[in-house]
Amino acid sequence: MKTLLLAALFSTFLFNTPTIYELKTNSIEEGKQINFSDYKGKKILIVNTACKSPYTFQIEAMQQLYSAYREKLVVIAFPAGNDFGDQELKTNKQIQAFFRDSYGATFPITEQTTVKGTNCHPVFQYLIEEAKKMAVTEPVKWNFTKFLLDENGQLIKVFPADISPLSPDITSLLNNTKQPWSLD
Numbered sequence: 001m002k003t004l005l006l007a008a009l010f011s012t013f014l015f016n017t018p019t020i021y022e023l024k025t026n027s028i029e030e031g032k033q034i035n036f037s038d039y040k041g042k043k044i045l046i047v048n049t050a051c052k053s054p055y056t057f058q059i060e061a062m063q064q065l066y067s068a069y070r071e072k073l074v075v076i077a078f079p080a081g082n083d084f085g086d087q088e089l090k091t092n093k094q095i096q097a098f099f100r101d102s103y104g105a106t107f108p109i110t111e112q113t114t115v116k117g118t119n120c121h122p123v124f125q126y127l128i129e130e131a132k133k134m135a136v137t138e139p140v141k142w143n144f145t146k147f148l149l150d151e152n153g154q155l156i157k158v159f160p161a162d163i164s165p166l167s168p169d170i171t172s173l174l175n176n177t178k179q180p181w182s183l184d
Contacts, residue, residue, distance in 0.1 A: 020149060039074045043149060046078060052089070055142075069174050074108065077108070115145075127139065147159075
């Protein structure tokens with residue numbers, strides 16, 4: 001009996017997949033954290049960003065999406081450091097000013113981080129593993145990759161950089177009018 005109980009506890013510990021709600025990250029606002037458990041019951045759109053990327057204009061669309069859906073969605077920007085070349089500003093203060101002053105962004109922004117490779121941030125480690133379960137072989141190809149999670153913290157879909165945050169591909173999932181596995 002002891003062996004059976006011990007085996008059950010061990011397997012639960014070993015195979016219990018963490019959820020996004022167990023993760024936290026540092027906010028770009030000094031001394032503050034972003035705790036994903038605060039967003040239970042909302043969809044979450046996580047976007048790796050870069051202030052000097054050709055897709056930087058999408059920050060405006062991220063803000064529009066956040067404003068339109070803030071009751072049921074949180075948008076979180078992860079400035080991706082220099083994962084894709086010299087496309088990011090040098091300091092968190094510069095990045096924060098860029099987002100707030102240039103785009104009026106009010107959604108949460110994390111400190112500068114790494115979204116791929118051996119120093120990958122734990123949130124992106126989690127997202128990449130979840131995307132691979134969905135047969136997405138290279139989830140983070142470039143800046144402005146978008147990960148949409150449902151109200152239970154489960155990954156719904158990964159969107160590449162060229163899909164706008166305001167695309168019907170995303171908004172239809174926010175409005176529950178499209179199935180995430182749809183091919184169109």
